[in-house]
Amino acid sequence: MTSCAAPAQPSVAATDLRVIRGRKEILHGLDLTLAPGTITGLLGPSGCGKTTLMRTIVGVQRYRGQLEVLGHAPGAAAVRGRVGYVTQDQAVYTDLTARQNLRYFASLAGGRGRDLDEVLDVVGLTALADRPVSTYSGGEAGRVSLACALVADPDLLVMDEPTVGLDPVTREELWTTFHALAERGATLLVSSHVMDEAFRCDQVLLMRSGRILATTTAEDLLTSTGADTVDAAFLAVIADSEKKPEQKGGQR
Secondary structure (H helix, E strand, O other), rough: OOOOOOOOOOOOEOOOEEEOOEEEEEEEEEEEEEOOOOOEEOOOOOOOOOHHHHHHHOOOOOOOOEEEOOOEEOOOOOOOHHEEOOOOOOOOOOOHHHHHHHHHHHHHHHHHOOOHHHHHHHHHHHOOOOOEHHHHHHHHHHHHHHHHHOOOOOEEEEEEOOOOOOOOHHHHHHHHHHHHHHOOOEEEEEEEEEHHHHHHHOOEEEEOOOOOEEEEEEHHHHHHHOOHHHHHHHHHHHHHHHHHHHHHHHHO
């Protein structure tokens, strides 16, 4: 008799997810699933709700609807040490060196931490590791924030535009690291406004104005729209979404 393994529990599962600030709805009833061991690209223009969605998943934004992160409510004590979050803003101690920052964040992870020198090498900071972060450029300081998230070896890694301002070599090395993390079973959610990064992801969520317009892959997106580039395909998806209200009720 053969037994079938139960499907893996999603790392993130949301149904009718909404965020409301004051009288304004920021996220409009999102449904999404992130599977273990995958990389999901969250693509869309600035101001479309990408950061709000990420903040909701890591547990720092109030929401309505249903949302589970690693089988628990977002921000629950049971998952805090298993979720890494890289923001666009610096989230490190600038009076400390990169190595000291990593050592501190590794201590918070207990026995889950990765080798500090390995992480410094991955983000291209080995030569700067023992200088105070206050002496770094903006891009270099951003890499320290990324390293502090990587050193904890999280099960879920949420990153808000982690490759902005990086040179092509470092960007390529980071994506190699992201794929290695996914192969080890981690789930990654990576936001970007660089559409070509969709080809590096297992799944792509296209966002605009607080809504997910499509859940797809880069290849399927090009096929379904007949476009030559992801940018052109995204514009085609937007145009199609704007036609639907007319088809349903004649309203724009």
